Amino acid sequence: MNEANIYEKNEIQKAWFIVLNEVQNYIEKIDSNTFEKSIDEKWSIAENLDHLIRSTKPIVKALGASKLGLRMFGKPKGPSRNYNEIVQTYHTALASGLVSGGGFSPQNESVMSQEEFLVFWRSVGGRLHERLEKWKDSDLDKYVLLHPALGKMTIREILLFTIYHTYHHLKAMKKIA
Numbered sequence: 001m002n003e004a005n006i007y008e009k010n011e012i013q014k015a016w017f018i019v020l021n022e023v024q025n026y027i028e029k030i031d032s033n034t035f036e037k038s039i040d041e042k043w044s045i046a047e048n049l050d051h052l053i054r055s056t057k058p059i060v061k062a063l064g065a066s067k068l069g070l071r072m073f074g075k076p077k078g079p080s081r082n083y084n085e086i087v088q089t090y091h092t093a094l095a096s097g098l099v100s101g102g103g104f105s106p107q108n109e110s111v112m113s114q115e116e117f118l119v120f121w122r123s124v125g126g127r128l129h130e131r132l133e134k135w136k137d138s139d140l141d142k143y144v145l146l147h148p149a150l151g152k153m154t155i156r157e158i159l160l161f162t163i164y165h166t167y168h169h170l171k172a173m174k175k176i177a
Contacts, residue, residue, distance in 0.1 A: 006083050009137040012159050013129060019166045020125035023052070026170065027118055034177050035114045045173045047106035049117050052169050054106070056124050059162055062145050063131035063155070070143040073152065080141045080156040087164050089150055098149050132159070 006015045027035065027049065038044040043051065062070065081089070112120075140156035147153050153161065 006160060006163065007156075009132070009135065009140060012140075012156070012163070013132055015163050016125070016129060016132070016159070019163055019170070020121075020129070023049070023166060023170050023173075024118060024121060024125075026173065027114065027121075030177055032114050035117075037176065039176055042176070043106060043172070045176055046112075046114070046117060048169045048173050049121060050106035052166055053117070053120050053124050055165065056128060056162060059145070059158055060124060060127045060131060062158075063128065063135065067139070067143060070145070070155075073144045073146055076141060076144050076154050077152070080154040081160075083160045083164065086153075086157055086160045090161065090164065090168075093149055128162075 006012055027045065030045065035045045038047065135155070140159070141154050143155050144152045145155065145158050147158060147161070150161070
Protein backbone atom coordinates (compact mmCIF):
# COMPACT_ATOMS: atom_id res chain seq x y z
CA MET A 1 0.00 0.00 0.00
CA ASN A 2 1.30 3.43 -0.90
CA GLU A 3 0.77 5.54 2.21
CA ALA A 4 0.77 8.75 0.18
CA ASN A 5 -2.55 7.70 -1.38
CA ILE A 6 -4.32 7.10 1.94
CA TYR A 7 -7.32 9.31 2.50
CA GLU A 8 -10.63 7.44 2.68
CA LYS A 9 -11.65 5.74 5.92
CA ASN A 10 -11.24 2.21 4.54
CA GLU A 11 -7.73 3.07 3.31
CA ILE A 12 -6.88 4.56 6.72
CA GLN A 13 -8.09 1.39 8.43
CA LYS A 14 -6.02 -0.83 6.13
CA ALA A 15 -2.92 1.33 6.55
CA TRP A 16 -3.32 1.37 10.33
CA PHE A 17 -3.71 -2.41 10.43
CA ILE A 18 -0.57 -2.81 8.30
CA VAL A 19 1.66 -0.53 10.39
CA LEU A 20 0.26 -1.92 13.65
CA ASN A 21 1.30 -5.40 12.53
CA GLU A 22 4.64 -4.27 11.11
CA VAL A 23 5.62 -2.85 14.51
CA GLN A 24 4.42 -5.97 16.28
CA ASN A 25 6.17 -8.36 13.89
CA TYR A 26 9.40 -6.40 14.07
CA ILE A 27 9.48 -6.34 17.88
CA GLU A 28 8.57 -10.02 18.16
CA LYS A 29 11.68 -10.90 16.14
CA ILE A 30 14.24 -8.99 18.20
CA ASP A 31 15.82 -10.12 21.45
CA SER A 32 15.24 -8.37 24.77
CA ASN A 33 18.74 -6.84 24.87
CA THR A 34 18.16 -5.18 21.50
CA PHE A 35 14.69 -4.10 22.66
CA GLU A 36 16.13 -2.26 25.64
CA LYS A 37 19.35 -0.85 24.19
CA SER A 38 19.72 2.77 23.16
CA ILE A 39 22.40 4.28 20.96
CA ASP A 40 23.85 7.78 21.12
CA GLU A 41 21.38 8.85 23.81
CA LYS A 42 18.46 8.21 21.46
CA TRP A 43 15.38 6.34 22.59
CA SER A 44 15.60 2.57 22.79
CA ILE A 45 13.14 0.40 20.89
CA ALA A 46 11.24 -0.02 24.16
CA GLU A 47 11.08 3.76 24.62
CA ASN A 48 9.93 4.27 21.02
CA LEU A 49 7.15 1.74 21.54
CA ASP A 50 6.23 3.31 24.89
CA HIS A 51 5.96 6.68 23.12
CA LEU A 52 3.78 5.21 20.36
CA ILE A 53 1.44 3.67 22.93
CA ARG A 54 1.24 6.93 24.90
CA SER A 55 0.59 9.02 21.80
CA THR A 56 -2.03 6.66 20.37
CA LYS A 57 -4.10 6.31 23.55
CA PRO A 58 -5.60 9.84 23.39
CA ILE A 59 -6.71 9.23 19.80
CA VAL A 60 -8.42 6.02 20.86
CA LYS A 61 -10.13 7.94 23.64
CA ALA A 62 -11.23 10.71 21.26
CA LEU A 63 -12.63 8.21 18.75
CA GLY A 64 -14.77 6.81 21.56
CA ALA A 65 -15.94 10.22 22.81
CA SER A 66 -19.31 11.69 21.99
CA LYS A 67 -19.39 13.89 18.92
CA LEU A 68 -20.93 16.62 21.07
CA GLY A 69 -17.95 16.39 23.41
CA LEU A 70 -15.55 16.71 20.50
CA ARG A 71 -17.14 20.05 19.57
CA MET A 72 -15.22 21.63 22.48
CA PHE A 73 -12.17 21.65 20.19
CA GLY A 74 -14.01 23.78 17.64
CA LYS A 75 -14.75 23.24 13.99
CA PRO A 76 -12.36 22.64 11.11
CA LYS A 77 -11.19 25.78 9.34
CA GLY A 78 -11.11 24.04 5.96
CA PRO A 79 -10.93 20.67 4.27
CA SER A 80 -8.70 17.98 5.69
CA ARG A 81 -5.14 17.94 4.41
CA ASN A 82 -3.88 14.83 2.67
CA TYR A 83 -1.20 12.41 3.87
CA ASN A 84 1.68 14.22 2.14
CA GLU A 85 0.63 17.57 3.58
CA ILE A 86 0.46 16.08 7.09
CA VAL A 87 3.92 14.52 6.66
CA GLN A 88 5.32 17.87 5.46
CA THR A 89 3.78 19.69 8.44
CA TYR A 90 5.36 17.15 10.81
CA HIS A 91 8.78 17.42 9.13
CA THR A 92 8.62 21.21 9.35
CA ALA A 93 7.85 20.95 13.06
CA LEU A 94 10.72 18.47 13.57
CA ALA A 95 13.11 20.77 11.70
CA SER A 96 12.13 23.64 13.98
CA GLY A 97 13.06 21.62 17.07
CA LEU A 98 9.89 19.73 17.97
CA VAL A 99 10.49 17.24 20.78
CA SER A 100 8.03 15.00 22.54
CA GLY A 101 6.97 16.25 25.93
CA GLY A 102 4.41 15.91 28.64
CA GLY A 103 2.76 12.55 29.01
CA PHE A 104 3.96 11.40 25.59
CA SER A 105 7.60 10.90 26.53
CA PRO A 106 8.63 7.36 27.40
CA GLN A 107 8.97 6.45 31.04
CA ASN A 108 12.53 5.21 31.48
CA GLU A 109 11.72 3.61 34.80
CA SER A 110 9.28 1.23 33.14
CA VAL A 111 9.65 -2.34 34.26
CA MET A 112 7.45 -3.86 31.57
CA SER A 113 8.79 -6.75 29.59
CA GLN A 114 8.94 -6.83 25.83
CA GLU A 115 5.88 -9.09 25.75
CA GLU A 116 3.93 -6.78 28.08
CA PHE A 117 4.72 -3.84 25.80
CA LEU A 118 3.44 -5.86 22.83
CA VAL A 119 0.22 -6.71 24.69
CA PHE A 120 -0.36 -2.98 25.30
CA TRP A 121 0.50 -2.14 21.68
CA ARG A 122 -1.95 -4.72 20.32
CA SER A 123 -4.62 -3.53 22.74
CA VAL A 124 -4.29 0.17 21.93
CA GLY A 125 -3.96 -0.48 18.20
CA GLY A 126 -6.93 -2.84 18.16
CA ARG A 127 -9.12 -0.36 20.01
CA LEU A 128 -8.21 2.40 17.56
CA HIS A 129 -9.27 0.13 14.71
CA GLU A 130 -12.53 -0.87 16.46
CA ARG A 131 -13.49 2.69 17.34
CA LEU A 132 -12.72 3.99 13.87
CA GLU A 133 -15.06 1.33 12.51
CA LYS A 134 -17.99 3.18 14.13
CA TRP A 135 -17.21 6.46 12.38
CA LYS A 136 -18.68 7.58 9.04
CA ASP A 137 -16.05 8.65 6.54
CA SER A 138 -17.63 12.10 6.22
CA ASP A 139 -17.50 12.65 9.99
CA LEU A 140 -13.71 12.37 9.97
CA ASP A 141 -13.65 15.89 8.46
CA LYS A 142 -16.25 17.45 10.77
CA TYR A 143 -14.42 17.20 14.11
CA VAL A 144 -11.03 18.39 15.27
CA LEU A 145 -8.57 17.43 17.97
CA LEU A 146 -5.76 19.49 19.37
CA HIS A 147 -2.39 17.93 18.63
CA PRO A 148 0.06 19.12 21.31
CA ALA A 149 2.62 20.31 18.75
CA LEU A 150 0.82 20.60 15.41
CA GLY A 151 -2.32 22.38 16.58
CA LYS A 152 -5.87 21.65 15.51
CA MET A 153 -6.25 18.72 13.16
CA THR A 154 -9.35 17.00 11.83
CA ILE A 155 -9.90 13.41 12.93
CA ARG A 156 -8.86 12.33 9.42
CA GLU A 157 -5.64 14.35 9.69
CA ILE A 158 -4.80 12.99 13.14
CA LEU A 159 -5.31 9.45 11.85
CA LEU A 160 -3.05 10.12 8.86
CA PHE A 161 -0.50 11.62 11.23
CA THR A 162 -0.73 8.57 13.51
CA ILE A 163 0.03 6.24 10.62
CA TYR A 164 3.03 8.30 9.53
CA HIS A 165 4.21 8.85 13.11
CA THR A 166 4.15 5.10 13.72
CA TYR A 167 6.22 4.46 10.56
CA HIS A 168 8.59 7.26 11.63
CA HIS A 169 9.25 5.51 14.95
CA LEU A 170 9.43 2.06 13.37
CA LYS A 171 12.20 3.40 11.13
CA ALA A 172 13.99 4.73 14.24
CA MET A 173 13.62 1.33 15.91
CA LYS A 174 15.12 -0.44 12.92
CA LYS A 175 18.18 1.85 13.02
CA ILE A 176 18.86 0.72 16.58
CA ALA A 177 18.93 -2.97 15.75
